[in-house]
Amino acid sequence: MVTVRAPATSANLGSGFDVFGAALGGPADIIRARPADRTTISVTGLGSEYIPEDPAENTAGVVAEALEAPAHIEIDKGVRPASGLGSSAASAAGAAVALNELYDRGRSRKELVSVAAEGERAVSGAAHADNVAPALLGGFTAATEAGVVGVPAEIPLVVCLPEVVVSTRDARSVLPERVERSQLVETVGRAATLVAGMCRDDPNLVGRGMADSVVAAARSELVPGYDQAREAALAAGATGATMSGSGPAIVAACREGQRRRVAAATVEAFEENGVAAQAYQTSVGAGAGLY
Numbered sequence: 001m002v003t004v005r006a007p008a009t010s011a012n013l014g015s016g017f018d019v020f021g022a023a024l025g026g027p028a029d030i031i032r033a034r035p036a037d038r039t040t041i042s043v044t045g046l047g048s049e050y051i052p053e054d055p056a057e058n059t060a061g062v063v064a065e066a067l068e069a070p071a072h073i074e075i076d077k078g079v080r081p082a083s084g085l086g087s088s089a090a091s092a093a094g095a096a097v098a099l100n101e102l103y104d105r106g107r108s109r110k111e112l113v114s115v116a117a118e119g120e121r122a123v124s125g126a127a128h129a130d131n132v133a134p135a136l137l138g139g140f141t142a143a144t145e146a147g148v149v150g151v152p153a154e155i156p157l158v159v160c161l162p163e164v165v166v167s168t169r170d171a172r173s174v175l176p177e178r179v180e181r182s183q184l185v186e187t188v189g190r191a192a193t194l195v196a197g198m199c200r201d202d203p204n205l206v207g208r209g210m211a212d213s214v215v216a217a218a219r220s221e222l223v224p225g226y227d228q229a230r231e232a233a234l235a236a237g238a239t240g241a242t243m244s245g246s247g248p249a250i251v252a253a254c255r256e257g258q259r260r261r262v263a264a265a266t267v268e269a270f271e272e273n274g275v276a277a278q279a280y281q282t283s284v285g286a287g288a289g290l291y
């Protein structure tokens with residue numbers, strides 16, 4: 001039996017749509033795997049009633065198939081599905097690490113990124129690696145078709161998750177097909193600023209680079225209270241705040257000592273809009289690892 005802790009992740013980070021991602025210190029899924037003649041999956045924990053146990057429809061099952069590593073896989077969800085916190089990616093990454101270990105497959109973490117991305121394709125229709133890359137490598141990552149680059153980073157974060165469900169499919173359907181040239185230039189500048197901030201462990205630069213006038217702006221209509229919670233995070237001292245992945249969670253970058261205030265402010269703003277919410281005071285964290 002192998003047990004792995006696989007972290008939540010925050011994709012996009014504002015300016016890095018479909019490319020940037022960061023592993024979070026928490027929450028996380030716990031994945032246990034033991035060898036079997038054929039793959040079976042059982043899911044418990046947050047939102048488990050919405051997650052298919054059929055291996056063909058579960059990211060962990062698709063990973064087992066890709067690695068030719070049949071196993072009984074138990075997934076204890078700490079990352080709620082449809083949260084914008086890489087729930088399906090956590091299960092895919094955790095299964096990839098567990099089965100690679102269990103069957104001694106010898107794949108590197110970077111090789112496991114493409115395996116886990118196939119799991120993502122099974123549930124979302126596209127093999128996005130912007131969540132599985134940080135879930136496997138930890139820290140901050142940029143995932144493109146050319147490969148994945150990443151750096152470890154120490155940035156305090158607050159993630160506030162409202163009790164709203166947003167499917168990635170719906171969140172992608174509201175995106176504009178085209179952007180203005182001025183928006184392109186602005187976004188490139190912000191993305192470069194964010195990368196510099198991650199490399200220097202500088203929450204001011206990371207926060208500045210999180211600004212985004214294209215993707216999160218289009219999606220905000222799907223999350224009641226999003227604009228108010230974002231404003232509240234900034235007023236409480238966050239250096240930047242944006243939608244986490246395809247939402248509904250918000251991720252805010254903070255300086256040391258500010259997380260408690262930012263967490264309270266974002267929860268209160270959602271509640272004032274009639275939406276219950278919970279906040280995680282966390283930071284950029286490690287990738288999936290044996291537990």
Ligand code: HSE
Binds near residue numbers: 011012131168171246
């Ligand atoms: N980059 C993706 C999106 C993350 O924002 O749609 C969700 O899987």
